[in-house]
Amino acid sequence: xxxxTTATAARSTSGSVGRLLRSDxxxxxxxxxxxxxxxxxxxxxxxxxxxxxxxxxxxWIEVTGGSHGGIVRGEFLEHFAATLPxxxxxxxxxxxLGILSGVLIGGSKLAEALLKDTLLMLVALPxxxxxxxxxxxLGMGDTAVVITTFxxxxxxxxxxxxxxxxxxxxxxxxxxxxxxxxxLRRLRHMLIPAVMGYLFAGFRFAxxxxxxxxxxxxxxxxxxxxxxxxxxxxxxxxxxxxxxWVILFVGFIVLLDRLVLVRLQRRAFRWRDAQRSETERTxxxxxxxxxxx
Amino acid sequence: xxxxxxxxxxxxFPAIERGSKPTxxxxxxxxxxxxxxFVSVVGPSGCGKSTLLNIVSGIESAxxxxxxxxxxxxxxxxxxxxxxxxxxxxxxxMRNMLYVIEGDAPREQxxxxxxxxxxxxxxxxxxxxxxxxxxxxxxxxxAFAVEPDLLLMxxxxxxxxxxxxxxxxxxxxxxxxxxxxxxxxxTHDIAEAVQLSTRILMLAPGGRLYADVPIDLPYPRxxxxxxxxxxxxxxxxxxxxxxxxxxxxxxxxxxx
Amino acid sequence: MSSTxxxxxxxxxxxxxxxxxxxxxxxxxxxxxxGGFLFVWTLLSExxxxxxxxxxxxxxxxxxxxxxxxxxxAHHFVPTILRLAYGFGLALLIGFPVGYLMGTSRWWRxxxxxxxxxxxxxxxxxxxxxxxxxxxxxILGPVLTVxxxxxxxxxxxxxxxxxxxxxxxxxxxxxxGRARPAIVRNVLVPSVAPFAFAGVRLSFALAWKVEQLxxxxxxxxxxxxxxxxxxxxFSIPGMLAWVLLFVVxxxxxxxxxxTKLERYLFRWRLEDRA
Numbered sequence: 022x023x024x025x026t027t028a029t030a031a032r033s034t035s036g037s038v039g040r041l042l043r044s045d046x047x048x049x050x051x052x053x054x055x056x057x058x059x060x061x062x063x064x065x066x067x068x069x070x071x072x073x074x075x076x077x078x079x080x081w082i083e084v085t086g087g088s089h090g091g092i093v094r095g096e097f098l099e100h101f102a103a104t105l106p107x108x109x110x111x112x113x114x115x116x117x118l119g120i121l122s123g124v125l126i127g128g129s130k131l132a133e134a135l136l137k138d139t140l141l142m143l144v145a146l147p148x149x150x151x152x153x154x155x156x157x158x159l160g161m162g163d164t165a166v167v168i169t170t171f172x173x174x175x176x177x178x179x180x181x182x183x184x185x186x187x188x189x190x191x192x193x194x195x196x197x198x199x200x201x202x203x204x205l206r207r208l209r210h211m212l213i214p215a216v217m218g219y220l221f222a223g224f225r226f227a228x229x230x231x232x233x234x235x236x237x238x239x240x241x242x243x244x245x246x247x248x249x250x251x252x253x254x255x256x257x258x259x260x261x262x263x264x265x266w267v268i269l270f271v272g273f274i275v276l277l278d279r280l281v282l283v284r285l286q287r288r289a290f291r292w293r294d295a296q297r298s299e300t301e302r303t304x305x306x307x308x309x310x311x312x313x314x
Numbered sequence: 315x316x317x318x319x320x321x322x323x324x325x326x327f328p329a330i331e332r333g334s335k336p337t338x339x340x341x342x343x344x345x346x347x348x349x350x351x352f353v354s355v356v357g358p359s360g361c362g363k364s365t366l367l368n369i370v371s372g373i374e375s376a377x378x379x380x381x382x383x384x385x386x387x388x389x390x391x392x393x394x395x396x397x398x399x400x401x402x403x404x405x406x407x408m409r410n411m412l413y414v415i416e417g418d419a420p421r422e423q424x425x426x427x428x429x430x431x432x433x434x435x436x437x438x439x440x441x442x443x444x445x446x447x448x449x450x451x452x453x454x455x456x457a458f459a460v461e462p463d464l465l466l467m468x469x470x471x472x473x474x475x476x477x478x479x480x481x482x483x484x485x486x487x488x489x490x491x492x493x494x495x496x497x498x499x500x501t502h503d504i505a506e507a508v509q510l511s512t513r514i515l516m517l518a519p520g521g522r523l524y525a526d527v528p529i530d531l532p533y534p535r536x537x538x539x540x541x542x543x544x545x546x547x548x549x550x551x552x553x554x555x556x557x558x559x560x561x562x563x564x565x566x567x568x569x570x
Numbered sequence: 571m572s573s574t575x576x577x578x579x580x581x582x583x584x585x586x587x588x589x590x591x592x593x594x595x596x597x598x599x600x601x602x603x604x605g606g607f608l609f610v611w612t613l614l615s616e617x618x619x620x621x622x623x624x625x626x627x628x629x630x631x632x633x634x635x636x637x638x639x640x641x642x643x644a645h646h647f648v649p650t651i652l653r654l655a656y657g658f659g660l661a662l663l664i665g666f667p668v669g670y671l672m673g674t675s676r677w678w679r680x681x682x683x684x685x686x687x688x689x690x691x692x693x694x695x696x697x698x699x700x701x702x703x704x705x706x707x708x709i710l711g712p713v714l715t716v717x718x719x720x721x722x723x724x725x726x727x728x729x730x731x732x733x734x735x736x737x738x739x740x741x742x743x744x745x746x747g748r749a750r751p752a753i754v755r756n757v758l759v760p761s762v763a764p765f766a767f768a769g770v771r772l773s774f775a776l777a778w779k780v781e782q783l784x785x786x787x788x789x790x791x792x793x794x795x796x797x798x799x800x801x802x803x804f805s806i807p808g809m810l811a812w813v814l815l816f817v818v819x820x821x822x823x824x825x826x827x828x829t830k831l832e833r834y835l836f837r838w839r840l841e842d843r844a
Contacts, residue, residue: 043677044677045676045677045680046680048677048678048679048680048681049680049681049683049684051681052680052681052682052683052684052685053684055681056685063704067703067704069703069704070703070704134599134602134603134606135602135603135605135606135609136603136606136607136610137603138600138603138604138606138607139603139606139607139610141821142607142817142821144775145775145779145817145820145821146813146817147778147779147782147783147813148694148779148783149782149783149786149794149797150797150809150810150813153797153801153809154806154809156801157801157804157806158623229691232693233693233694233695236693236695236696237693237694237695237783240695248695251699255699255703260703263699263703264700267692267696267700270693271688271691271692271693271696274691275687275688275691278691371745372744372745373741373744373745392745392747393746394742394745394746396738396742398738400738400739400741400742402739402756402757402760403838403839404760404836404838405756405838413743413746413748413756414746414748440837440838441838442838442839460746
C-alpha cells in the first residue's frame with residue numbers, strides 16, 4: 022500500500038498540471054482559442070472578411086459610443102431599444118394567436134381534420150417569404166417587422182399547443198366526465214402543469230424563431246434596429262461592423278436562451294423530469310438552439 | 315491442433331467496496347491440453363470457468379501464473395464461440411463469416427463451414443431473419459472457419475431451447491470429428507459435457523481442480539445410449555459430492 | 571416465418587382488407603386537410619385581404635402548373651436538392667467524428683459543446699450574408715450553411731448513439747483479432763448510423779428553410795433564386811407559386827423518400843420486420 026502512495030506522490034506535480042490540462046474549463050478555453058484561430062485564418066485568406074481584432078475593436082466602439090460620447094449615446098442601446106419592442110410585440114401576438122388556434126385545432130376533431138394540414142404548411146414556409154410578402158404589402162416600418170415576426174413564430178406555438186392538448190392522457194379527460202366538482206379541481210392541478218410544459222416549449226420556439234425573424238425582417242423593412250444596423254454596415258462594405266453586430270445579436274439570444282429560457286423550461290417541466298432517467302436529461306443539456314429561417 | 319498449458323494460474327478481482335475482501339476467482343490451477351481432444355471444463359456457477367476462458371483468449375489477464383497457448387512453437391490462433399451468437403446484425407451471414415476469415419479463398423472457406431452446419435443456403439440472410447439456434451450455428455461455423463488451433467466455447471447451448479440444443483450438440487460432434495481441432499468447452503451441464511468430451515475437468519468453487527476424468531466412449535454419442543447415460547450418472551454423482559463438500563467447507567468458514 | 575393463417579373474408583367488391591381501409595382513410599384525411607387549406611386560403615383571399623394582396627388558389631395553381639410544365643421547376647429544383655444533399659453529406663462528415671469525440675471523451679465534449687450549440691443558434695440570415703461575403707455567388711454558401719446547421723443534430727445524436735453500441739460485439743471482434751480501425755468501421759459506425767440518420771431527419775425542415783434564405787442572397791440558380799427574382803419583379807403570385815411548389819415537394823420528399831431510404835438502409839433491424 023505504501024509503495025503505491027509514494028508513487029502517486031512523486032507523480033503529483035506533473036499529475037496536477039496534467040489534470041488541469043484535462044479539465045473541462047481548459048477544453049472550453051481551447052475551443053474559443055481554436056475558433057479565434059480559424060477566424061483569423063479566414064480573415065487572412067479572404068481580404069474582405071474582417072479579423073477578430075478589427076471586429077472586437079469596432080464592437081467596443083459601437084457599444085460604448087466612442088466618438089458619440091458615452092454608452093447612453095452609443096449605437097448599442099439605440100438599436101436594441103428599437104428592436105426589442107417589435108420583438109416583444111411579435112412574440113406576444115404569436116402566443117395569443119398561437120394558443121387560440123392551437124386550442125381550436127387540438128380540441129376539436131373537425132377543426133383538426135380541416136386545419137391541421139394548413140398549420141403544418143405554415144410551419145414549413147421559410148420566413149423569407151413572410152419578409153418579402155410583408156415588404157410588398159406594407160413597405161417599410163414597424164408594422165411590417167412585427168407582422169413578419171409573428172407570422173414566422175405563431176405556427177410553432179400553435180403546433181406545440183396542439184401537441185400539449187392531445188397529450189393530456191385520455192384518462193384525465195374521461196375522468197372529467199365521471200368525477201364531480203372536487204375531482205375536477207384535482208384534474209386542474211394535473212392538467213395545467215401538463216399543458217404548461219408544452220406551452221412553454223412553444224414559447225421558447227417563439228422566442229428563438231421570433232428573434233431570427235425580427236433580424237430578417239429588419240434587414241428588409243426597417244430604418245433602425247439591430248437587424249437594420251448590421252445591414253447598414255454590410256451595405257457600406259464595412260464588414261467588421263456587420264460581423265460585430267452578428268456577435269451582438271447572436272450573443273443576446275444565446276444568453277437569453279441559456280440563462281433565462283432553459284431555466285424556466287426546466288422548472289416548468291419539473292414534474293415530468295422527475296420521472297425521466299439521468300441519461301435523458303444530460304443529453305437535453307446540450308440542447309441545440311432552434312433556428313428558423 | 316494446439317497445446318494449452320496452464321500453470322499455477324491465479325486470478326483475483328479487486329474488492330467491490332471498501333472493507334470487503336477481493337474475490338478469488340481462480341486459486342491455483344494447473345493442467346495441460348493438447349491434440350485432437352474435446353476438453354470440457356465443468357463446474358457450478360462461480361467456479362471461475364468463464365474467467366478461465368477469458369484469460370486463455372486474452373480478454374482478461376491473469377493475476378499470477380502462466381498460460382501458454384502454442385502450436386508448434388508459435389502462438390496459437392484462437393476461435394471463440396460465445397453464449398449468444400454475437401453476429402453483426404447489419405451484415406449478412408456470409409459477410410459475417412468474411413469479417414473474421416483471412417486467407418486466399420475466404421468465400422469458399424466460409425461456404426465450406428456453413429455447409430458443415432447445414433446453413434449454406436442462409437448465406438445471404440441477415441441474422442435477424444434466422445432463429446436463435448441457426449444464429450448460434452453460424453457462430454460455430456464462424457469459429458471453425460478461421461481454422462483455429464484452439465477453439466474456445468463458452469456455454470454455447472445455454473441460451474437455446476432443449477430441442478435446438480440437442481441437435482446443436484450432434485452437429486458439434488460431427489464438425490469436431492471432421493475438423494480435428496483442439497476444443498476447450500465450458501459448461502455447467504455435466505450431462506452435456508459427458509456427451510461431447512474426451513476429457514472433463516471438474517472445477518470446484520474457487521477454481522480448484524477437483525477432478526480430471528477421461529471419457530473413453532466412441533463417437534457419435536447420443537444421450538439415449540446406455541454407456542453415455544451411465545457415464546453421465548456417475549459424473550453427476552461426483553459433481554454432487556463436490557458440491558456437498560464445498561458447501562460444508564463454506565459453512566465451516568462462516569461458523570469460524 | 572409466420573405460419574398462422576388468418577381466416578379472411580373473401581375479397582368481394584364491398585370487402586376491403588384492413589390495410590386497404592387504412593390507406594383509404596389516410597387519403598381521405600389528406601383530401602380533407604388539403605380541402606380545408608384551400609378553403610381557408612380562398613376565404614382570406616376573397617373576403618379579407620383582396621385578390622392582389624393574397625391571390626386566390628386558382629390563380630396560384632395555374633401559375634404553379636405553368637412553372638412545372640415549362641420545365642422551369644425541374645431546372646431550378648435540381649440544384650436546390652443537390653445543394654441540400656451535399657450539405658447533409660457535409661453534416662454527416664463533420665458530425666460523425668465530432669459526435670464520436672463528444673460521446674467518448676469528457677474533454678472533447680466540453681470542447682465542442684459551445685461550438686455545436688452556437689452553430690445551431692446562428693440565424694439563417696447571418697449564415698446567408700456571411701456566405702455571400704465569403705464566397706460570393708457560389709454553391710459553397712448553401713452547402714456550408716446546410717452542413718453547419720445540421721451538424722449539431724448529427725453530432726448530438728451520434729454522441730447519444732454511442733451508448734447503444736453493443737460491447738459484446740466489440741469483445742467478439744477482439745476475440746477474433748480484429749484491429750481497432752476495423753472495429754470502428756464494422757461495429758461502431760453501423761451501430762451509430764441510425765442515430766446519425768435521425769439527426770439528419772430532425773434537421774431536415776430547418777435545413778431547407780435556411781438553404782432557401784442562402785439561395786435568395788447568394789445563388790444564381792435554384793428555388794430561392796427564383797423567389798428572389800419574383801420578388802424583384804414585384805410578383806406576389808410568382809413568389810407564392812414557387813414557394814408552394816417547393817414546400818409541397820419537400821414535404822413529400824421528407825415523408826416518402828426519407829422514410830423509404832431509412833427503411834432500406836436499416837432493413838436488417840428486427841423492429842422493421844413487421
